[in-house]
Amino acid sequence: MTLITDVRLRRILDSRGNPTVEADVLTESGGFGRAAAPSGASTGEYEAVERPPSEAIAAAREHAVPRLVGEAYAGNQREVDAVLHAADGTDDFSEIGANSAVAISMAAAKAGADVLGAPLFQHLGGTFRGENFPIPLGNVVGGGEHAADATDIQEFLAAPVGAPSVEDAVFANAAVHAAVADLLEDRGVPCGKGDEGAWAPSIDDGEAFEIVDEAVSMVEEEVGFEVGFGLDVAGAELYDADSGTYEYSDASRDTDEQIAYIAELVDEYDLVYVEDPLDEDDYEAFADLTDEVGDRTLICGDDLFVTNTDRLRNGIDQGAANSILIKPNQIGTLTDAFDAIELATENGYDSVVSHRSGETEDATIAHLAVATDAPFIKTGAVGGERTAKLNELIRIADDAT
Numbered sequence: 154m155t156l157i158t159d160v161r162l163r164r165i166l167d168s169r170g171n172p173t174v175e176a177d178v179l180t181e182s183g184g185f186g187r188a189a190a191p192s193g194a195s196t197g198e199y200e201a202v203e204r205p206p207s208e209a210i211a212a213a214r215e216h217a218v219p220r221l222v223g224e225a226y227a228g229n230q231r232e233v234d235a236v237l238h239a240a241d242g243t244d245d246f247s248e249i250g251a252n253s254a255v256a257i258s259m260a261a262a263k264a265g266a267d268v269l270g271a272p273l274f275q276h277l278g279g280t281f282r283g284e285n286f287p288i289p290l291g292n293v294v295g296g297g298e299h300a301a302d303a304t305d306i307q308e309f310l311a312a313p314v315g316a317p318s319v320e321d322a323v324f325a326n327a328a329v330h331a332a333v334a335d336l337l338e339d340r341g342v343p344c345g346k347g348d349e350g351a352w353a354p355s356i357d358d359g360e361a362f363e364i365v366d367e368a369v370s371m372v373e374e375e376v377g378f379e380v381g382f383g384l385d386v387a388g389a390e391l392y393d394a395d396s397g398t399y400e401y402s403d404a405s406r407d408t409d410e411q412i413a414y415i416a417e418l419v420d421e422y423d424l425v426y427v428e429d430p431l432d433e434d435d436y437e438a439f440a441d442l443t444d445e446v447g448d449r450t451l452i453c454g455d456d457l458f459v460t461n462t463d464r465l466r467n468g469i470d471q472g473a474a475n476s477i478l479i480k481p482n483q484i485g486t487l488t489d490a491f492d493a494i495e496l497a498t499e500n501g502y503d504s505v506v507s508h509r510s511g512e513t514e515d516a517t518i519a520h521l522a523v524a525t526d527a528p529f530i531k532t533g534a535v536g537g538e539r540t541a542k543l544n545e546l547i548r549i550a551d552d553a554t
Protein backbone atom coordinates (compact mmCIF):
# COMPACT_ATOMS: atom_id res chain seq x y z
CA MET A 154 0.00 0.00 0.00
CA THR A 155 2.77 2.41 0.80
CA LEU A 156 4.86 1.55 -2.27
CA ILE A 157 6.12 4.87 -3.63
CA THR A 158 4.75 5.56 -7.11
CA ASP A 159 5.97 9.11 -7.64
CA VAL A 160 8.29 11.70 -6.12
CA ARG A 161 7.86 15.27 -7.34
CA LEU A 162 10.30 18.02 -6.51
CA ARG A 163 9.98 21.77 -6.97
CA ARG A 164 11.42 25.08 -5.81
CA ILE A 165 9.25 27.09 -3.44
CA LEU A 166 9.89 30.21 -1.37
CA ASP A 167 11.17 30.14 2.18
CA SER A 168 10.51 32.81 4.82
CA ARG A 169 13.56 34.83 3.76
CA GLY A 170 12.34 34.89 0.17
CA ASN A 171 14.98 32.39 -0.91
CA PRO A 172 14.21 29.28 -2.94
CA THR A 173 14.04 25.95 -1.14
CA VAL A 174 13.13 22.37 -2.05
CA GLU A 175 9.61 20.99 -1.67
CA ALA A 176 8.88 17.29 -2.20
CA ASP A 177 5.64 15.40 -2.83
CA VAL A 178 5.61 11.64 -2.30
CA LEU A 179 2.73 9.57 -3.69
CA THR A 180 1.99 5.92 -2.97
CA GLU A 181 0.26 3.03 -4.68
CA SER A 182 -2.91 3.31 -2.62
CA GLY A 183 -3.24 7.07 -3.11
CA GLY A 184 -1.22 8.17 -0.07
CA PHE A 185 0.20 11.66 -0.30
CA GLY A 186 2.88 13.53 1.65
CA ARG A 187 4.35 16.97 1.09
CA ALA A 188 7.29 18.54 2.93
CA ALA A 189 9.81 21.34 2.46
CA ALA A 190 13.40 21.86 3.55
CA PRO A 191 14.28 24.72 5.88
CA SER A 192 17.58 26.57 5.67
CA GLY A 193 20.04 28.00 8.20
CA ALA A 194 21.99 31.27 8.27
CA SER A 195 24.31 30.49 11.18
CA THR A 196 25.05 27.03 9.86
CA GLY A 197 27.50 24.73 11.60
CA GLU A 198 30.66 23.79 9.75
CA TYR A 199 29.89 20.07 10.09
CA GLU A 200 26.30 20.11 8.81
CA ALA A 201 25.18 17.99 5.88
CA VAL A 202 25.54 20.00 2.69
CA GLU A 203 22.68 22.09 1.35
CA ARG A 204 23.00 22.55 -2.42
CA PRO A 205 21.42 25.37 -4.44
CA PRO A 206 17.81 24.13 -4.82
CA SER A 207 17.83 23.71 -8.62
CA GLU A 208 21.01 21.63 -8.43
CA ALA A 209 19.72 19.61 -5.47
CA ILE A 210 16.48 18.90 -7.33
CA ALA A 211 18.25 17.87 -10.55
CA ALA A 212 20.65 15.60 -8.65
CA ALA A 213 17.85 14.00 -6.61
CA ARG A 214 15.80 13.41 -9.77
CA GLU A 215 18.76 11.69 -11.35
CA HIS A 216 20.02 9.63 -8.41
CA ALA A 217 17.30 9.23 -5.78
CA VAL A 218 13.90 9.28 -7.48
CA PRO A 219 14.52 6.22 -9.71
CA ARG A 220 15.62 4.22 -6.64
CA LEU A 221 12.49 5.17 -4.72
CA VAL A 222 9.70 4.93 -7.29
CA GLY A 223 8.35 1.37 -7.52
CA GLU A 224 11.11 0.24 -5.16
CA ALA A 225 10.70 1.67 -1.67
CA TYR A 226 7.80 1.85 0.79
CA ALA A 227 6.86 5.18 2.35
CA GLY A 228 5.64 3.32 5.44
CA ASN A 229 9.17 2.03 6.03
CA GLN A 230 11.05 5.19 6.97
CA ARG A 231 14.37 3.49 7.62
CA GLU A 232 14.27 1.95 4.14
CA VAL A 233 13.42 5.26 2.46
CA ASP A 234 16.24 7.01 4.29
CA ALA A 235 18.71 4.21 3.55
CA VAL A 236 17.83 4.57 -0.15
CA LEU A 237 18.49 8.32 0.08
CA HIS A 238 21.92 7.65 1.58
CA ALA A 239 22.74 5.01 -1.03
CA ALA A 240 21.56 7.24 -3.87
CA ASP A 241 23.69 10.09 -2.58
CA GLY A 242 26.79 8.01 -1.99
CA THR A 243 28.62 10.59 0.15
CA ASP A 244 28.69 10.96 3.91
CA ASP A 245 27.31 14.51 3.93
CA PHE A 246 24.62 14.49 1.21
CA SER A 247 26.77 16.69 -0.99
CA GLU A 248 25.53 14.87 -4.14
CA ILE A 249 21.73 15.15 -3.89
CA GLY A 250 21.82 17.92 -1.28
CA ALA A 251 20.60 17.64 2.31
CA ASN A 252 17.75 19.93 1.26
CA SER A 253 16.43 17.41 -1.29
CA ALA A 254 17.10 14.53 1.10
CA VAL A 255 15.25 16.00 4.07
CA ALA A 256 12.29 17.14 1.97
CA ILE A 257 11.88 13.64 0.49
CA SER A 258 12.44 11.95 3.86
CA MET A 259 9.77 14.06 5.59
CA ALA A 260 7.34 13.83 2.65
CA ALA A 261 7.66 10.03 2.67
CA ALA A 262 6.84 9.97 6.39
CA LYS A 263 3.73 12.03 5.74
CA ALA A 264 2.70 9.77 2.85
CA GLY A 265 3.17 6.74 5.11
CA ALA A 266 1.00 8.34 7.79
CA ASP A 267 -1.60 9.25 5.18
CA VAL A 268 -1.94 5.66 4.02
CA LEU A 269 -2.24 4.46 7.60
CA GLY A 270 -4.80 7.15 8.34
CA ALA A 271 -2.79 8.18 11.38
CA PRO A 272 -1.47 11.59 12.41
CA LEU A 273 2.22 11.94 11.60
CA PHE A 274 3.33 11.96 15.25
CA GLN A 275 1.47 8.68 15.79
CA HIS A 276 3.05 7.06 12.74
CA LEU A 277 6.53 8.20 13.78
CA GLY A 278 6.20 7.62 17.53
CA GLY A 279 3.98 4.55 17.62
CA THR A 280 1.23 3.63 20.01
CA PHE A 281 3.49 3.47 23.04
CA ARG A 282 5.10 6.88 22.74
CA GLY A 283 5.00 8.95 25.96
CA GLU A 284 2.30 11.39 26.90
CA ASN A 285 4.52 14.45 27.24
CA PHE A 286 4.51 17.57 25.15
CA PRO A 287 7.56 19.66 24.38
CA ILE A 288 8.06 23.05 26.01
CA PRO A 289 8.45 25.63 23.26
CA LEU A 290 11.47 27.94 23.41
CA GLY A 291 10.46 31.21 21.73
CA ASN A 292 12.90 33.69 20.25
CA VAL A 293 11.90 37.19 21.48
CA VAL A 294 15.07 39.26 20.90
CA GLY A 295 17.71 38.37 18.38
CA GLY A 296 20.71 39.52 16.41
CA GLY A 297 23.90 37.79 15.34
CA GLU A 298 23.57 36.33 11.87
CA HIS A 299 19.77 36.75 11.96
CA ALA A 300 19.63 40.56 12.01
CA ALA A 301 22.08 43.35 11.24
CA ASP A 302 22.98 45.94 13.87
CA ALA A 303 21.29 44.15 16.77
CA THR A 304 22.52 42.06 19.74
CA ASP A 305 25.74 40.03 19.57
CA ILE A 306 24.02 37.05 21.18
CA GLN A 307 21.92 35.47 18.45
CA GLU A 308 18.77 34.56 20.39
CA PHE A 309 17.08 35.44 23.69
CA LEU A 310 14.50 32.69 24.16
CA ALA A 311 11.43 32.73 26.38
CA ALA A 312 11.09 29.38 28.16
CA PRO A 313 7.72 28.78 29.87
CA VAL A 314 9.00 25.83 31.89
CA GLY A 315 6.06 25.79 34.32
CA ALA A 316 3.28 25.91 31.74
CA PRO A 317 0.49 23.42 32.46
CA SER A 318 -0.20 22.87 28.76
CA VAL A 319 1.29 23.44 25.31
CA GLU A 320 -1.37 26.02 24.62
CA ASP A 321 -0.50 27.99 27.77
CA ALA A 322 3.17 27.78 26.86
CA VAL A 323 2.67 28.99 23.29
CA PHE A 324 0.58 31.96 24.43
CA ALA A 325 3.06 32.80 27.20
CA ASN A 326 5.86 33.09 24.64
CA ALA A 327 3.76 35.37 22.46
CA ALA A 328 3.02 37.47 25.58
CA VAL A 329 6.75 37.79 26.33
CA HIS A 330 7.31 38.85 22.72
CA ALA A 331 4.62 41.54 23.11
CA ALA A 332 5.96 42.66 26.51
CA VAL A 333 9.43 43.10 25.01
CA ALA A 334 7.90 45.39 22.36
CA ASP A 335 6.26 47.51 25.09
CA LEU A 336 9.49 47.78 27.06
CA LEU A 337 11.44 48.76 23.96
CA GLU A 338 8.86 51.40 23.19
CA ASP A 339 9.09 52.76 26.76
CA ARG A 340 12.81 53.16 26.23
CA GLY A 341 12.28 54.85 22.86
CA VAL A 342 14.06 52.08 20.97
CA PRO A 343 12.57 51.62 17.50
CA CYS A 344 13.10 48.26 15.89
CA GLY A 345 12.06 45.73 13.31
CA LYS A 346 12.23 41.96 13.44
CA GLY A 347 14.95 39.50 12.55
CA ASP A 348 14.70 36.36 10.43
CA GLU A 349 12.85 34.37 13.09
CA GLY A 350 10.34 37.05 14.06
CA ALA A 351 12.23 38.12 17.18
CA TRP A 352 12.69 41.83 17.85
CA ALA A 353 16.03 43.02 16.50
CA PRO A 354 16.75 46.27 18.34
CA SER A 355 19.99 48.16 18.04
CA ILE A 356 20.89 47.68 21.72
CA ASP A 357 23.77 45.94 23.44
CA ASP A 358 23.45 42.53 25.05
CA GLY A 359 23.34 44.04 28.57
CA GLU A 360 20.23 46.04 27.77
CA ALA A 361 18.64 43.03 26.07
CA PHE A 362 19.17 40.99 29.26
CA GLU A 363 17.45 43.71 31.33
CA ILE A 364 14.49 43.92 28.97
CA VAL A 365 13.94 40.19 28.50
CA ASP A 366 14.33 39.59 32.24
CA GLU A 367 11.67 42.20 32.95
CA ALA A 368 9.34 40.96 30.19
CA VAL A 369 9.59 37.40 31.46
CA SER A 370 8.80 38.49 35.05
CA MET A 371 5.80 40.53 33.88
CA VAL A 372 4.36 37.57 31.97
CA GLU A 373 5.15 35.16 34.78
CA GLU A 374 3.09 37.27 37.13
CA GLU A 375 0.26 37.47 34.62
CA VAL A 376 0.04 33.76 33.81
CA GLY A 377 0.85 32.40 37.27
CA PHE A 378 3.38 29.75 36.23
CA GLU A 379 7.15 29.76 35.87
CA VAL A 380 8.54 31.46 32.76
CA GLY A 381 12.29 31.62 32.43
CA PHE A 382 14.57 32.44 29.58
CA GLY A 383 17.57 31.11 27.78
CA LEU A 384 20.03 31.93 25.01
CA ASP A 385 21.43 30.75 21.73
CA VAL A 386 24.85 32.38 21.88
CA ALA A 387 25.86 30.92 18.49
CA GLY A 388 29.42 30.95 19.84
CA ALA A 389 31.03 29.80 16.59
CA GLU A 390 29.88 33.03 14.93
CA LEU A 391 31.55 35.13 17.65
CA TYR A 392 34.74 33.10 17.75
CA ASP A 393 37.83 34.33 15.95
CA ALA A 394 40.08 31.31 15.44
CA ASP A 395 43.16 33.44 14.67
CA SER A 396 43.10 35.30 17.95
CA GLY A 397 41.37 32.52 19.93
CA THR A 398 38.86 35.04 21.27
CA TYR A 399 35.11 35.62 21.27
CA GLU A 400 34.54 39.02 19.70
CA TYR A 401 31.62 41.06 21.08
CA SER A 402 30.92 44.66 20.02
CA ASP A 403 32.14 45.93 23.39
CA ALA A 404 34.49 43.19 24.56
CA SER A 405 36.89 40.50 23.53
CA ARG A 406 36.99 37.33 25.65
CA ASP A 407 39.40 34.44 25.56
CA THR A 408 37.97 30.97 26.14
CA ASP A 409 38.35 31.02 29.93
CA GLU A 410 36.75 34.46 30.07
CA GLN A 411 33.92 33.27 27.84
CA ILE A 412 33.25 30.31 30.15
CA ALA A 413 33.27 32.61 33.20
CA TYR A 414 31.00 35.14 31.43
CA ILE A 415 28.40 32.51 30.51
CA ALA A 416 28.52 30.98 34.00
CA GLU A 417 27.89 34.45 35.47
CA LEU A 418 24.94 35.00 33.15
CA VAL A 419 23.45 31.63 34.11
CA ASP A 420 23.47 32.60 37.77
CA GLU A 421 22.53 36.25 37.38
CA TYR A 422 19.48 35.56 35.20
CA ASP A 423 18.64 32.00 36.26
CA LEU A 424 19.02 30.95 32.64
CA VAL A 425 17.29 27.66 32.00
CA TYR A 426 18.98 27.04 28.65
CA VAL A 427 22.23 28.00 26.91
CA GLU A 428 22.85 26.85 23.35
CA ASP A 429 26.28 26.93 21.69
CA PRO A 430 27.98 29.07 24.33
CA LEU A 431 31.36 28.16 22.80
CA ASP A 432 32.97 27.40 19.48
CA GLU A 433 31.82 24.32 17.53
CA ASP A 434 35.29 22.72 17.73
CA ASP A 435 35.87 23.23 21.43
CA TYR A 436 34.48 20.13 23.17
CA GLU A 437 36.86 20.75 26.04
CA ALA A 438 35.59 24.23 26.83
CA PHE A 439 32.01 22.95 26.52
CA ALA A 440 32.90 20.26 29.06
CA ASP A 441 34.42 22.81 31.47
CA LEU A 442 31.30 24.97 31.32
CA THR A 443 28.97 21.96 31.68
CA ASP A 444 30.99 20.89 34.69
CA GLU A 445 30.48 24.32 36.21
CA VAL A 446 26.78 24.99 35.54
CA GLY A 447 25.33 21.80 34.02
CA ASP A 448 23.60 20.96 37.29
CA ARG A 449 21.38 24.03 37.04
CA THR A 450 20.91 24.77 33.35
CA LEU A 451 20.85 23.05 29.99
CA ILE A 452 24.02 23.37 27.94
CA CYS A 453 22.91 22.54 24.43
CA GLY A 454 25.05 21.67 21.42
CA ASP A 455 23.77 22.85 18.04
CA ASP A 456 26.73 23.65 15.77
CA LEU A 457 28.74 21.44 18.14
CA PHE A 458 26.72 18.27 17.40
CA VAL A 459 24.88 19.11 14.13
CA THR A 460 22.40 16.28 14.90
CA ASN A 461 25.21 13.86 14.12
CA THR A 462 25.54 10.71 16.28
CA ASP A 463 29.34 10.55 15.84
CA ARG A 464 29.77 14.09 17.12
CA LEU A 465 27.21 13.49 19.86
CA ARG A 466 29.03 10.32 20.98
CA ASN A 467 32.24 12.31 21.20
CA GLY A 468 30.43 14.94 23.28
CA ILE A 469 28.94 12.32 25.58
CA ASP A 470 32.40 10.78 26.14
CA GLN A 471 33.82 14.17 27.06
CA GLY A 472 30.82 15.42 29.09
CA ALA A 473 30.58 18.36 26.69
CA ALA A 474 26.89 19.21 27.25
CA ASN A 475 23.63 17.87 28.65
CA SER A 476 21.36 18.67 25.74
CA ILE A 477 21.33 18.50 21.92
CA LEU A 478 19.58 20.55 19.28
CA ILE A 479 17.87 18.38 16.66
CA LYS A 480 17.54 19.81 13.16
CA PRO A 481 16.60 17.18 10.57
CA ASN A 482 18.14 19.19 7.72
CA GLN A 483 21.52 19.29 9.50
CA ILE A 484 21.81 15.55 9.00
CA GLY A 485 19.49 14.98 6.02
CA THR A 486 16.92 12.36 7.09
CA LEU A 487 14.34 11.66 9.78
CA THR A 488 16.03 8.35 10.58
CA ASP A 489 19.30 10.11 11.39
CA ALA A 490 17.45 12.67 13.50
CA PHE A 491 15.64 9.87 15.38
CA ASP A 492 18.91 8.05 16.00
CA ALA A 493 20.44 11.23 17.44
CA ILE A 494 17.47 11.70 19.77
CA GLU A 495 17.65 8.08 20.87
CA LEU A 496 21.35 8.27 21.63
CA ALA A 497 20.80 11.53 23.50
CA THR A 498 17.97 10.09 25.58
CA GLU A 499 19.94 6.95 26.46
CA ASN A 500 22.67 9.17 27.81
CA GLY A 501 20.51 11.58 29.76
CA TYR A 502 20.73 14.41 27.24
CA ASP A 503 17.60 16.48 26.62
CA SER A 504 16.62 16.88 22.97
CA VAL A 505 15.46 20.22 21.61
CA VAL A 506 13.82 19.76 18.20
CA SER A 507 14.45 22.94 16.23
CA HIS A 508 13.41 25.07 13.30
CA ARG A 509 15.92 26.97 11.12
CA SER A 510 16.08 30.70 10.59
CA GLY A 511 14.83 30.18 7.02
CA GLU A 512 11.56 28.27 7.31
CA THR A 513 8.40 27.30 5.46
CA GLU A 514 4.85 26.42 6.58
CA ASP A 515 6.01 22.83 7.01
CA ALA A 516 5.12 21.60 10.53
CA THR A 517 6.93 18.25 10.55
CA ILE A 518 9.14 19.22 13.50
CA ALA A 519 6.07 19.62 15.75
CA HIS A 520 5.19 15.98 15.05
CA LEU A 521 8.80 14.86 15.42
CA ALA A 522 9.04 16.47 18.86
CA VAL A 523 5.81 14.84 20.07
CA ALA A 524 6.66 11.47 18.49
CA THR A 525 10.01 11.29 20.27
CA ASP A 526 8.88 12.75 23.60
CA ALA A 527 11.43 15.53 23.21
CA PRO A 528 11.29 17.79 26.26
CA PHE A 529 11.74 20.99 24.19
CA ILE A 530 11.03 22.45 20.78
CA LYS A 531 12.62 25.67 19.51
CA THR A 532 10.49 27.27 16.86
CA GLY A 533 10.16 31.01 17.39
CA ALA A 534 7.32 32.87 19.07
CA VAL A 535 5.45 34.65 16.28
CA GLY A 536 5.37 34.84 12.46
CA GLY A 537 3.47 32.55 10.07
CA GLU A 538 6.24 30.04 9.42
CA ARG A 539 6.83 29.82 13.22
CA THR A 540 3.17 29.68 14.26
CA ALA A 541 2.66 26.90 11.69
CA LYS A 542 4.59 24.65 14.09
CA LEU A 543 3.19 26.14 17.31
CA ASN A 544 -0.41 25.90 16.15
CA GLU A 545 0.19 22.34 15.00
CA LEU A 546 1.39 21.50 18.52
CA ILE A 547 -1.83 22.92 19.93
CA ARG A 548 -3.82 20.84 17.43
CA ILE A 549 -1.90 17.68 18.32
CA ALA A 550 -2.60 18.28 22.01
CA ASP A 551 -6.26 18.76 21.12
CA ASP A 552 -6.35 15.52 19.09
CA ALA A 553 -7.23 17.57 16.03
CA THR A 554 -4.65 16.51 13.47
Ligand SMILES: O=C(O)[C@@H](CO)OP(=O)(O)O
Pocket residue numbers: 192193194195196197298308349385387455507508509510511
Ligand atom coordinates in the same frame (compact mmCIF):
# COMPACT_ATOMS: atom_id res chain seq x y z
O1 LIG B 1 21.33 28.65 15.31
C1 LIG B 1 20.19 28.18 15.35
O2 LIG B 1 19.85 27.50 16.31
C2 LIG B 1 19.24 28.33 14.20
C3 LIG B 1 17.80 28.37 14.52
O3 LIG B 1 17.44 29.27 15.53
O4 LIG B 1 19.64 29.35 13.34
P1 LIG B 1 20.08 28.92 11.85
O5 LIG B 1 18.94 28.21 11.25
O6 LIG B 1 20.38 30.25 11.18
O7 LIG B 1 21.29 28.06 11.99
Ligand SMILES: [Mg+2]
Pocket residue numbers: 385387428429455456
Ligand atom coordinates in the same frame (compact mmCIF):
# COMPACT_ATOMS: atom_id res chain seq x y z
MG1 LIG C 1 21.83 27.53 17.29
